[in-house]
Each structure stands twice: as structure tokens, then as C-alpha cells.
Amino acid sequence: MTAHNHTSPDAIYPFDARGVAKRFRHAAIFGALDALNPGETMRFVNDHDPLPLLQQLAARYGDSVRIQYLQREPGAIVIDFVRQ
Numbered sequence: 792m793t794a795h796n797h798t799s800p801d802a803i804y805p806f807d808a809r810g811v812a813k814r815f816r817h818a819a820i821f822g823a824l825d826a827l828n829p830g831e832t833m834r835f836v837n838d839h840d841p842l843p844l845l846q847q848l849a850a851r852y853g854d855s856v857r858i859q860y861l862q863r864e865p866g867a868i869v870i871d872f873v874r875q
Contacts, residue, residue: 802830803871808837817844824848824856827874834861835870848872 804823811819823833835841840863848856855875862869 803832803834805834805836808835808841817847820844821851824852824872824874827872829874831874833872833874835868835872837868837870838866840868841870 804827806820806823808816808820820835827833845858848858857871857873857875859871859873860869861871
């Protein structure tokens with residue numbers, strides 16, 4: 792019997808926040824980040840710059856999650872959250 796591997800070949804997992812109800816977004820994002828292994832990336836897509844979320848992430852994860860903007864335009868935000 793073969794073990795089922797839930798990892799992406801490039802270790803990048805998409806998370807489109809636009810499809811998640813606002814009241815559940817932060818909890819869903821924290822859950823997704825908690826599920827990442829070191830070296831894995833969550834590619835976050837949103838329609839606005841999530842500055843309050845980034846402050847919460849810094850407080851919760853500190854240096855264990857690296858934040859890197861890939862796109863930062865009005866209405867089109869893409870951020871990689873990399874688990875260290």
C-alpha cells in the first residue's frame with residue numbers, strides 16, 4: 792500500500808481569500824499557515840492589501856513565516872507566505 796502524499800511538487804499552495812466569507816478569512820488563513828511544513832509556501836490572493844492581517848501574522852508567527860509580495864496593485868494582491 793502506498794502512502795498518499797498531500798504535498799505540491801513545488802511546495803506552493805494557493806489560497807484565494809476572495810472566495811472565503813470575511814468573518815472566516817483570518818481563521819482560515821491561520822489554519823492554512825499552521826498546516827504548512829517548513830519550506831512550504833502559501834500563495835495568498837486577495838482584492839485588497841491585508842495590512843491588519845499582516846500585523847496579526849507577525850505577532851502570531853514572528854520569524855517563522857516570511858512574507859513576500861509578488862503583486863501589489865489596487866484590486867490585485869498576491870503574497871507568498873513561506874513557512875521557515
